Amino acid sequence: MFLTTLNPLQASIFSLLAIVSLVLAFVMLGSHWLQNYVFAFAAQSWLIACLSASVAFFGHYPELYAVAVLTALFRGLVLPYLLLGIVKKLNVKREIHTILQPSSSLVIGAIAVMFAFVVANHMNRDTSTAGRVVVLALTIMISMKLLGYLMLAVRDEAISQILGLLVLENGIFLGSQILVPGMPTLIEIVILFDLLVVVACFGVLVRFLLVHVGSTSSRQMNRLVG
Amino acid sequence: MPTDIVLQVLQVLCVLLLSPLLQGFILRVEERVQRSSGPSVVQPYRDLWKLLHKQLVIPESASWIFFCAPAVAFTAMLTVPILIPVLTDRPLPLSNMADILGGGLVLTLGSFAILLAGLDSGSPFGGIGSSRSVMLSILAEPTLILVLAGISLLAKAMLPFVVNHLLLQDISVYWSPAHLFLVLAFFALLLVETDRLPIHSSTHLEIYMIDEARILEYSGPLLAVLKWASMMKQFILYTIFCNVLTLPWGMSQIGGWFGQFGSVLALLLKFGLVALAVVVVETVQSRLRFFRYQEPLAAGFLFAVLAIVSNQLI
Numbered sequence: 001m002f003l004t005t006l007n008p009l010q011a012s013i014f015s016l017l018a019i020v021s022l023v024l025a026f027v028m029l030g031s032h033w034l035q036n037y038v039f040a041f042a043a044q045s046w047l048i049a050c051l052s053a054s055v056a057f058f059g060h061y062p063e064l065y066a067v068a069v070l071t072a073l074f075r076g077l078v079l080p081y082l083l084l085g086i087v088k089k090l091n092v093k094r095e096i097h098t099i100l101q102p103s104s105s106l107v108i109g110a111i112a113v114m115f116a117f118v119v120a121n122h123m124n125r126d127t128s129t130a131g132r133v134v135v136l137a138l139t140i141m142i143s144m145k146l147l148g149y150l151m152l153a154v155r156d157e158a159i160s161q162i163l164g165l166l167v168l169e170n171g172i173f174l175g176s177q178i179l180v181p182g183m184p185t186l187i188e189i190v191i192l193f194d195l196l197v198v199v200a201c202f203g204v205l206v207r208f209l210l211v212h213v214g215s216t217s218s219r220q221m222n223r224l225v226g
Numbered sequence: 227m228p229t230d231i232v233l234q235v236l237q238v239l240c241v242l243l244l245s246p247l248l249q250g251f252i253l254r255v256e257e258r259v260q261r262s263s264g265p266s267v268v269q270p271y272r273d274l275w276k277l278l279h280k281q282l283v284i285p286e287s288a289s290w291i292f293f294c295a296p297a298v299a300f301t302a303m304l305t306v307p308i309l310i311p312v313l314t315d316r317p318l319p320l321s322n323m324a325d326i327l328g329g330g331l332v333l334t335l336g337s338f339a340i341l342l343a344g345l346d347s348g349s350p351f352g353g354i355g356s357s358r359s360v361m362l363s364i365l366a367e368p369t370l371i372l373v374l375a376g377i378s379l380l381a382k383a384m385l386p387f388v389v390n391h392l393l394l395q396d397i398s399v400y401w402s403p404a405h406l407f408l409v410l411a412f413f414a415l416l417l418v419e420t421d422r423l424p425i426h427s428s429t430h431l432e433i434y435m436i437d438e439a440r441i442l443e444y445s446g447p448l449l450a451v452l453k454w455a456s457m458m459k460q461f462i463l464y465t466i467f468c469n470v471l472t473l474p475w476g477m478s479q480i481g482g483w484f485g486q487f488g489s490v491l492a493l494l495l496k497f498g499l500v501a502l503a504v505v506v507v508e509t510v511q512s513r514l515r516f517f518r519y520q521e522p523l524a525a526g527f528l529f530a531v532l533a534i535v536s537n538q539l540i
Contacts, residue, residue, distance in 0.1 A: 008398035009397055012402035013401050016403040019403045019532070
């Protein structure tokens with residue numbers, strides 16, 4: 001495992017990239033505007049691509065360079081482009097009827113991060129540099145998953161639900177890059193295409209909903225229609 | 227030893243003489259970005275020269291504070307360059323007279339004196355400016371204190387020279403999240419404290435004025451001294467941002483004449499880079515309304531807290 005031979009510079013770079021992506025998840029949580037969600041998601045994906053590339057460089061995993069390029073291309077460019085297209089079609093610029101105000105969802109997000117830290121700290125008894133990076137990666141992975149669930153739960157626009165799903169997935173991907181960088185490349189490529197399919201399906205679904213229901217908010221869709 | 231004293235005097239002179247140039251550069255580049263030709267880079271020098279030769283008009287209601295404030299502000303700005311690494315990163319004879327917190331105190335003393343002067347003459351604009359700037363400093367102070375606390379936790383010392391040496395020696399500290407979040411937090415402070423958007427307006431209208439409203443009653447040489455003091459404050463904050471936090475490279479290590487000259491050039495280059503970043507912010511950002519002033523400062527506060535938390539974790 002390459003984490004056992006980590007020097008301080010690598011530890012700082014990994015933790016920097018991981019923490020900044022967590023901050024971007026909070027940007028998504030604290031904003032009203034759909035466009036900001038998409039931009040924050042794109043920036044987060046670019047950071048994760050940088051993380052993959054630096055793991056590839058420091059840990060000598062040449063196949064991770066390909067994963068980094070694919071991540072930057074698909075998550076950083078194609079998915080945001082498709083999502084922006086959907087946002088433009090939707091004519092919804094911001095979440096108006098949120099269940100939670102952004103400020104209170106930020107507070108809940110902070111509590112989720114603390115919970116994730118407690119859980120991650122319980123899993124690790126190692127106090128060396130590698131151990132601390134593992135705790136950090138686990139904390140950020142679990143808290144990004146929790147933040148993704150939170151976004152899925154409290155937002156009702158279709159587009160923010162896709163983004164919640166994507167944040168959740170980004171969290172898992174980020175954690176796996178640091179913790180198990182030797183994961184078979186094929187699996188990572190499959191995940192990438194999975195995401196592409198998810199977004200494409202959502203795009204079709206959103207158009208269908210717009211034509212037949214006239215709204216994409218899950219609040220409007222609480223009746224069974226035959 | 228004598229060369230060290232000469233060096234210290236040179237540090238003060240450097241801040242005194244180059245600060246209008248920095249202001250001129252920022253104004254010029256800002257205008258160029260907006261596709262107008264803009265004032266010359268040396269325009270602030272000409273303004274100061276003109277004001278120094280004008281007649282002094284004193285309001286009838288002015289008391290002794292009115293005359294003291296410019297002197298106090300100017301002296302405070304002349305004191306701080308002794309404490310911080312401007313040209314050389316070696317500790318100079320008087321540089322451990324005060325730590326970072328002490329330097330912050332002297333800087334704040336200068337603005338406090340101007341604040342009192344704004345209230346002194348009893349004109350409504352002075353009062354408005356003073357009350358606005360007090361509100362801003364109430365919002366900015368927690369961030370400043372947290373940034374300073376973060377720096378001292380990072381370097382285990384409160385002297386700016388030690389922080390500079392640490393960043394030069396250990397590249398892993400430079401790239402650690404604790405340090406880079408401190409840089410972001412300090413950049414937010416830098417925008418607020420040097421009268422830039424998103425809080426301070428770039429147009430000189432009385433309703434938007436914050437810091438300028440405090441000195442509306444001044445004229446002639448006293449106004450020149452106050453303007454010079456505010457340019458020096460900007461230069462000092464840029465110095466702390468570049469030489470202590472962001473770009474610790476390119477400073478004279480031995481203290482020879484050639485090294486001094488090189489570090490002045492490096493200083494101009496570094497300030498140019500930071501000024502360009504500031505110009506980008508000023509161009510893309512519109513002025514925030516009064517009730518959203520806390521947002522950039524809250525972001526800075528958040529980054530400072532994050533820096534301290536990640537410093538404890540990693």
